[in-house]
Amino acid sequence: MSFLRLLAIWAILILGLQPALADRIADADLAPRVAALGSGGFDAAEQAIADLAGTGDDRVPTILDRLGEGELMVRKTDGAVFFAEKAGKDFRLTDPVTGADAGLAPKATLEKVKVNNRIRRAIASAVGALTLMSSDPVVRRSAAEAVMKSADAAAIPALDKAIAAETVADVRAAMMAARATALLASDAPEADKVASIAAIADFGSRDALGFLSGYTTADGAVGEAARKAAAAIESRLMLWDIGQNLWYGLSLGSVLLLAAIGLAITFGVMGVINMAHGEMVMLGAYATFTVQEAIRTFWPDLFDYSLLIALPAAFLTAALAGILIERSIIRWLYGRPLETLLATWGVSLILQQAVRSLYGANNREVGNPSWMSGSFALGDIQVTWTRLWIILFALAVFLTLIAVLKRTRLGLEMRAVTQNRQMAAAVGIRTPLVDALTFGLGSGIAGLAGVALSQIDNVSPNLGRGYIIDSFMVVVFGGVGNLWGTLVGALTLGVANKLLEPYAGAVLGKIILLVAIILFIQKRPRGLFALKGRAVEA
Amino acid sequence: MSQIIDRRRTTLAAVLGALLASTASGYAADDTIKVGVLHSLSGTMAISETTLKDTVLYLIDEQNKKGGVLGKKLEAVVVDPASNWPLFAEKARELISQDKVSVVFGCWTSVSRKSVLPVFKELNSILFYPVQYEGEESERNVFYTGAAPNQQAIPAVDYLMKEEGVQRWVLAGTDYVYPRTTNKILEAYLKAKGVAADDIMINYTPFGHSDWQSIVADIKKFGSAGKKTAVVSTINGDANVPFYKELGNQGIKAEDIPVVAFSVGEEELAGIDTKPLVGHLAAWNYFQSIDNDANATFIDGWHKFIKNDKRTTNDPMEATYVGFNAWVKAVEAAGTTDVDPVIDTLVGTTVPNLSGGYATIMPNHHITKPVLIGEIQDDGQFDIVSETAPVVGDEWSDYLEGSKDLISDWRKPLSCGNFNVATGKCGGNS
Numbered sequence: 016m017s018f019l020r021l022l023a024i025w026a027i028l029i030l031g032l033q034p035a036l037a038d039r040i041a042d043a044d045l046a047p048r049v050a051a052l053g054s055g056g057f058d059a060a061e062q063a064i065a066d067l068a069g070t071g072d073d074r075v076p077t078i079l080d081r082l083g084e085g086e087l088m089v090r091k092t093d094g095a096v097f098f099a100e101k102a103g104k105d106f107r108l109t110d111p112v113t114g115a116d117a118g119l120a121p122k123a124t125l126e127k128v129k130v131n132n133r134i135r136r137a138i139a140s141a142v143g144a145l146t147l148m149s150s151d152p153v154v155r156r157s158a159a160e161a162v163m164k165s166a167d168a169a170a171i172p173a174l175d176k177a178i179a180a181e182t183v184a185d186v187r188a189a190m191m192a193a194r195a196t197a198l199l200a201s202d203a204p205e206a207d208k209v210a211s212i213a214a215i216a217d218f219g220s221r222d223a224l225g226f227l228s229g230y231t232t233a234d235g236a237v238g239e240a241a242r243k244a245a246a247a248i249e250s251r252l253m254l255w256d257i258g259q260n261l262w263y264g265l266s267l268g269s270v271l272l273l274a275a276i277g278l279a280i281t282f283g284v285m286g287v288i289n290m291a292h293g294e295m296v297m298l299g300a301y302a303t304f305t306v307q308e309a310i311r312t313f314w315p316d317l318f319d320y321s322l323l324i325a326l327p328a329a330f331l332t333a334a335l336a337g338i339l340i341e342r343s344i345i346r347w348l349y350g351r352p353l354e355t356l357l358a359t360w361g362v363s364l365i366l367q368q369a370v371r372s373l374y375g376a377n378n379r380e381v382g383n384p385s386w387m388s389g390s391f392a393l394g395d396i397q398v399t400w401t402r403l404w405i406i407l408f409a410l411a412v413f414l415t416l417i418a419v420l421k422r423t424r425l426g427l428e429m430r431a432v433t434q435n436r437q438m439a440a441a442v443g444i445r446t447p448l449v450d451a452l453t454f455g456l457g458s459g460i461a462g463l464a465g466v467a468l469s470q471i472d473n474v475s476p477n478l479g480r481g482y483i484i485d486s487f488m489v490v491v492f493g494g495v496g497n498l499w500g501t502l503v504g505a506l507t508l509g510v511a512n513k514l515l516e517p518y519a520g521a522v523l524g525k526i527i528l529l530v531a532i533i534l535f536i537q538k539r540p541r542g543l544f545a546l547k548g549r550a551v552e553a
Numbered sequence: 554m555s556q557i558i559d560r561r562r563t564t565l566a567a568v569l570g571a572l573l574a575s576t577a578s579g580y581a582a583d584d585t586i587k588v589g590v591l592h593s594l595s596g597t598m599a600i601s602e603t604t605l606k607d608t609v610l611y612l613i614d615e616q617n618k619k620g621g622v623l624g625k626k627l628e629a630v631v632v633d634p635a636s637n638w639p640l641f642a643e644k645a646r647e648l649i650s651q652d653k654v655s656v657v658f659g660c661w662t663s664v665s666r667k668s669v670l671p672v673f674k675e676l677n678s679i680l681f682y683p684v685q686y687e688g689e690e691s692e693r694n695v696f697y698t699g700a701a702p703n704q705q706a707i708p709a710v711d712y713l714m715k716e717e718g719v720q721r722w723v724l725a726g727t728d729y730v731y732p733r734t735t736n737k738i739l740e741a742y743l744k745a746k747g748v749a750a751d752d753i754m755i756n757y758t759p760f761g762h763s764d765w766q767s768i769v770a771d772i773k774k775f776g777s778a779g780k781k782t783a784v785v786s787t788i789n790g791d792a793n794v795p796f797y798k799e800l801g802n803q804g805i806k807a808e809d810i811p812v813v814a815f816s817v818g819e820e821e822l823a824g825i826d827t828k829p830l831v832g833h834l835a836a837w838n839y840f841q842s843i844d845n846d847a848n849a850t851f852i853d854g855w856h857k858f859i860k861n862d863k864r865t866t867n868d869p870m871e872a873t874y875v876g877f878n879a880w881v882k883a884v885e886a887a888g889t890t891d892v893d894p895v896i897d898t899l900v901g902t903t904v905p906n907l908s909g910g911y912a913t914i915m916p917n918h919h920i921t922k923p924v925l926i927g928e929i930q931d932d933g934q935f936d937i938v939s940e941t942a943p944v945v946g947d948e949w950s951d952y953l954e955g956s957k958d959l960i961s962d963w964r965k966p967l968s969c970g971n972f973n974v975a976t977g978k979c980g981g982n983s
Contacts, residue, residue, distance in 0.1 A: 229779030263766040376599040399802040
């Protein structure tokens with residue numbers, strides 16, 4: 016019984032080990048090839064990578080991966096190449112071939128094997144060919160894409176093997192496209208090439224278009240097929256382009272909305288020309304930075320939630336600053352717009368310099384939580400997570416604000432005070448308190464905008480400067496005193512800007528937009544959605 | 554021991570006293586030499602210029618520890634032109650005529666330099682300008698220690714052509730004079746190298762542009778035409794962070810479309826997570842990661858002076874270092890801080906730079922510099938992938954119609970900043 020069991024285990028071991036053993040070459044053969052990586056020069060390194068990939072050894076992908084990460088070092092004394100890991104001031108060396116520990120070495124005795132983009136590309140394509148048979152479909156797909164980019168005819172046999180074994184449909188499609196590009200680059204007969212153009216066209220991505228356009232000038236059937244396929248992909252992508260521009264416009268609009276919505280309260284509802292509005296946004300961004308730094312230092316596990324934690328902090332910081340400014344300066348200047356403008360401009364300079372003295376003039380790094388990094392493809396539109404979240408956040412802030420104004424007692428009092436101050440005071444509303452709270456609310460919302468903007472812009476003392484003009488533009492365009500006008504105004508300006516940009520360029524596009532707004536304001540001085548009734552006359 | 558030092562000091566002072574008396578300098582009565590620092594400490598440019606102010610203070614401190622210059626201590630006079638171009642001229646006048654400084658280190662933007670030029674000419678003083686700029690200028694009173702376009706842009710393009718095999722070019726810049734001139738030079742250079750007009754895309758954006766979505770998408774589209782594409786970026790300081798963030802978010806990797814930047818250094822990268830940017834390039838004449846003793850000493854001293862060992866060093870700091878040491882050497886060689894002899898002595902002065910070589914001030918008041926290409930690493934530093942021999946700054950570009958016949962030579966007897974070799978006359982193209 017026990018003998019049989021042993022036999023079984025032995026059999027399993029042998030069977031299990033068999034493929035692994037078959038994929039390895041002798042250490043003595045591999046070692047000089049690895050050492051060649053460090054012999055100097057990018058040309059030599061590229062050759063060495065191709066040479067290593069050619070061995071098919073299963074240790075090669077790890078070696079190449081770590082080369083790409085910059086973890087391969089040459090020992091200056093004998094030119095041997097090692098995996099190096101930082102251990103205190105020294106580096107711990109590991110032999111890449113045998114995996115044996117080679118002790119510690121100080122930095123001065125080592126030299127990093129230099130990697131540039133050319134080497135990284137060579138690594139990606141070599142590792143791609145070697146990992147086509149990986150057990151993870153995600154790895155297989157990126158391997159196929161890497162091979163597609165390199166369009167190397169030598170990869171065809173490996174691809175054939177991988178396609179035969181592939182079970183996941185879209186990975187298989189990527190492999191087919193990769194095979195087609197490789198075939199097109201080889202000296203296969205013309206009929207095969209035409210067939211592969213069809214396969215690439217089916218894949219339909221921008222990469223495929225890029226690859227095909229290399230062949231559109233070719234002669235004969237290949238050139239014709241490539242031209243036809245490229246035209247088909249292009250016309251399909253053109254529709255997506257329009258969609259993409261609309262999406263960008265929406266996203267720019269949401270940023271404008273966030274920046275302007277606080278101003279819609281302080282300027283739109285209260286009538287205070289608040290030039291320090293941008294600095295409230297900046298304070299919000301710095302509050303985010305401070306919260307994130309604290310989280311990084313004390314509770315690194317919470318980093319992904321840092322922005323959520325920063326929201327109340329940013330709101331309160333900016334709101335308190337706003338209330339302070341209102342109580343100390345603005346309330347003495349109600350009804351004197353010119354003085355308000357100058358005073359708040361001064362406040363904005365003071366705040367900028369204060370932050371500069373406190374945090375330094377340099378940009379501060381506010382990290383993206385993992386759920387806000389990267390992008391996903393919606394058809395051929397690249398949707399970045401940051402932008403998507405910012406659009407949702409802007410809408411959430413907008414709806415909350417509407418709810419506060421329409422459904423709460425504070426909102427009711429705010430509207431009462433701004434519509435008829437004497438009457439509101441006569442029915443017992445403490446108008447100075449309401450003024451302070453309204454200004455605080457507008458400023459606090461600007462602080463919330465700062466949290467979002469810290470994700471896409473510089474966190475520097477100048478952050479607010481870039482948004483103040485746009486914010487006023489949105490509020491005036493949308494109609495002073497009307498929140499829905501601000502929403503429509505922001506989105507209109509965003510979309511118009513992004514639709515103009517591809518044709519007119521960023522600089523001219525912005526000028527055209529400004530001129531259009533000036534003309535529009537001439538025609539309708541009260542903006543898109545003008546308030547009607549007695550309130551306007553007050 | 555102290556006696557010896559004292560005696561030495563007295564003899565030194567005596568010698569200097571005699572020297573100064575013989576040159577009948579107006580400053581002979583002062584016991585310090587004043588050095589003007591004209592960098593914005595507030596406003597939009599404070600982000601870049603504050604560091605340079607600190608660098609000059611650091612260099613003065615080090616020099617004073619070594620006993621100062623001509624036996625006198627150096628004294629910094631710091632003014633704040635507040636990123637306001639006309640104020641630069643006012644403050645320069647104040648430094649030269651009221652504070653009687655012997656030399657000024659200052660300016661960052663070209664427009665601030667242009668604004669102070671008439672003042673320096675009128676009052677005859679010396680300005681050391683430490684930032685890379687568009688060229689097309691050479692003035693007797695200014696020493697340009699930053700890179701001219703041929704010391705940064707053209708070698709970077711050469712690197713991309715050779716190492717990355719780039720055939721299609723996006724020239725992206727902020728809309729002002731430096732990117733416009735640099736891109737004009739690059740466009741002419743690329744066309745001279747046989748690049749078709751269709752393969753060059755030029756794009757300008759306003760200052761502080763923060764929404765890069767469409768432009769990055771355009772670059773991606775331009776890059777998918779089957780030819781290797783690269784972006785040459787002259788995008789100015791603050792707009793860079795959102796640009797790189799957008800590149801990262803849209804998944805453009807350096808292996809696909811590398812970006813080589815002329816205005817992105819260690820300071821700018823300190824504000825972003827550089828993991829998605831690994832492999833993008835920058836061309837400068839100095840990187841903090843340069844591995845030699847002079848640089849290690851400089852960084853060490855800088856960290857001690859600024860009391861923060863996380864502060865980075867960057868290219869304009871090295872240019873300030875070179876300019877400062879060249880001025881000290883020239884003053885010691887001339888034996889006076891008087892402007893005219895110092896300007897004459899400065900030409901030909903050679904001082905060590907921080908990249909392990911030497912910088913010489915040329916007759917055109919520009920200096921020799923090696924060109925380094927660095928790849929961004931995930932720790933915000935640059936890995937140097939290419940280094941050239943020292944290149945002489947070419948103030949009048951050979952690739953521009955209006956300046957290819959001009960040269961500059963401030964040595965006697967020519968003493969001309971825009972000598973036209975075609976007409977044989979001083980005074981540009983007129």
